[in-house]
Amino acid sequence: xxxxxxxDRFQPFPGAALNRCGLNRQHVFxxxxxxxxxxxxxxxxAPFRQLILIGHGGxxxxxxxxxxxxxxxxxxxxxxxxAIERCFAEHLPxxxxxxxFPGEQPIxxxxxxxxxxxxxxxxxxVGIDPEWGSWYAYRAVVLADTHFCPFLAVDRxxxxxxxxxxxxxxxxxxxxxxxxxxxxxxxxAYRKRxxxxxxxxxxxxxxxxxxxxxxxxxxxMRHAYSISLAxxxxxx
Ligand code: SF4
Ligand code: SF4
Numbered sequence: 001x002x003x004x005x006x007x008d009r010f011q012p013f014p015g016a017a018l019n020r021c022g023l024n025r026q027h028v029f030x031x032x033x034x035x036x037x038x039x040x041x042x043x044x045x046a047p048f049r050q051l052i053l054i055g056h057g058g059x060x061x062x063x064x065x066x067x068x069x070x071x072x073x074x075x076x077x078x079x080x081x082x083a084i085e086r087c088f089a090e091h092l093p094x095x096x097x098x099x100x101f102p103g104e105q106p107i108x109x110x111x112x113x114x115x116x117x118x119x120x121x122x123x124x125x126v127g128i129d130p131e132w133g134s135w136y137a138y139r140a141v142v143l144a145d146t147h148f149c150p151f152l153a154v155d156r157x158x159x160x161x162x163x164x165x166x167x168x169x170x171x172x173x174x175x176x177x178x179x180x181x182x183x184x185x186x187x188x189a190y191r192k193r194x195x196x197x198x199x200x201x202x203x204x205x206x207x208x209x210x211x212x213x214x215x216x217x218x219x220x221m222r223h224a225y226s227i228s229l230a231x232x233x234x235x236x
Contacts, residue, residue, distance in 0.1 A: 001178045006182065009147075009149075010147055010148055011146060012147040012150045013026070013074035013149070014087055014091040014092065017087050017091055018054065018083070018084075018087055018204070019060075019089070020170075021032075021064055021079075021080075021083035021087070022056055022060040022061030022062070022063065022064035023054050023055070023056055023061065023080060023083060023084070023087075023139055023140070024055075024056060024057055024058075024060060024061075024067070024119065025053075025054070025055035025056060025057050025132075025136060026052065026053065026054050026151075027052070027053040027112075027116035027118070027152060027153075028052050028053075028057075028146075028148045028149070028150050028151045029050065029051045029052075029053070029112075029115065029116075029151075030049065030050055030051075030150045030191070031045055031048060031049060031050060031051055031143070032049075032051065033113075033150065034051065034115070034141075036113075037111070038108045038111050038112060038115075040055065041105065041106060041107050041108045042100055042105075042107065042136055042143065042214075043105055044102065044123050045143055046073045047096065047145055048096070048097070048098065048143035048144055048145050049144070049145050049146065049147070050143070050144050050147075050148060050150070051112075051141060051142070051143055051144075052140075052141070052142040052143075052144060052148075053112050053113070053116055053138065053141055053142070054080070054084065054138075054139050054140040054148075055113075055118065055137060055138050055139050056080075056136060056137060056139050057131070057132040057136040057214060057222070058135055058136070058213075058214035059077065059135075059214065059216060059217065060131060061079075061080075061139070062216065062217070062219075062220040062223075064083075065079045068082075072176075074102075074227065075132075075223075076223070077095070077102040077139075080102070080139040080140050081099060081102065081140065084099060084140055084142060084168055085099075090146075092144075092146065093147040095144055095145055095146050096144065096145045097143060097145070097146075098142070098143045098144075099141070099142050099146040100138055100141050100142070100143055101103055101140055101141035102139075102140065107141050107228060109138040109141070110127065110192060112141065113127055113136075113138065115152055115153060116151070116154065117129075117153035117154035117155060117156060118136070120156075120158035120159070120160065121158075121160075122134060122160055122168065122204075122205075122208070123160065123166065123168055123169055123177045123182060123204070124168055124172065124176070124177060124182060124187075124202065124205060125184075126152065126202075126205060127157050128158070128160065128208070128210060128211075129154075129159070129211075130157055130159050130210065130211070131156065131211060132157050132158075132211045132214050133208060133209075133210040133211020133212060133214060133215070134205050134208060134210070135211050135214035135215055135216060135236065136145050136187075136214075137224075140155075144224075159210045163210075166192050166209040167208065167209070168204040168205065168207050168208045169204070170207075171203045171204050172187075172203060173190060173197055173198065173203060173205075173206040174186040174187050174189070174190035174191075174198070175197075176190070176204075177204070185214050187235050188232050191229055191232055192229075192232060192233065193236070198225075198227045199225065199229055200221060200222040200226060200229070201222075201225055202225065
């Protein structure tokens with residue numbers, strides 16, 4: 001996170017409180033600085049001034065979720081929303097806010113991730129950065145009438161540009177990246193098979209060495225990939 005030093009003009013950002021909840025990636029944008037295409041996905045932004053992109057990197061969030069004992073359909077979303085609500089209540093009681101993700105409307109998460117410097121595309125289309133590898137995710141987008149100092153984008157390289165052997169490509173049992181691009185239909189068809197090795201994981205993702213110390217444990221992988229498999233079965 002590249003948060004500038006606070007000045008008297010700005011209110012302090014409660015990053016430490018969010019970090020303690022496992023929501024350890026944060027980026028503050030002024031709404032006025034965002035591209036119209038991103039703004040268009042947010043719905044009515046009045047009376048808000050800023051957008052706070054919140055994510056997690058690594059295993060800390062999952063440990064927090066397990067400790068909290070959330071049991072809803074998506075315990076990570078449930079936990080994350082609760083943690084953000086507590087953070088505003090305890091540290092920002094005078095500010096209005098609205099959580100637009102998780103929610104019903106589709107939000108341009110990867111575009112926000114690119115603007116924050118978090119997202120570089122892998123061959124298998126998940127985001128990557130040199131610190132976390134692909135082991136991070138977007139957890140919330142919050143509109144707020146806050147006066148935080150807007151963050152500068154993190155400036156990190158795309159690891160894939162210097163990856164000579166590209167083990168993710170050869171690890172994919174569906175050959176979804178064999179033709180240079182990403183053949184989503186091959187990935188989906190393979191994941192739906194009864195004998196698929198990718199029902200609860202992505203072998204391409206686990207083959208990538210970047211940020212491997214942050215790789216999710218088996219339980220978190222099963223949770224994340226069960227949700228995506230259910231969506232595949234519902235829509236394809
Ligand atoms: S294995 Fe190499 S090409 Fe594949 S995602 Fe990792 S860094 Fe990128
Ligand atoms: S989930 Fe499996 S089939 Fe899909 S890209 Fe990853 S390794 Fe390939």
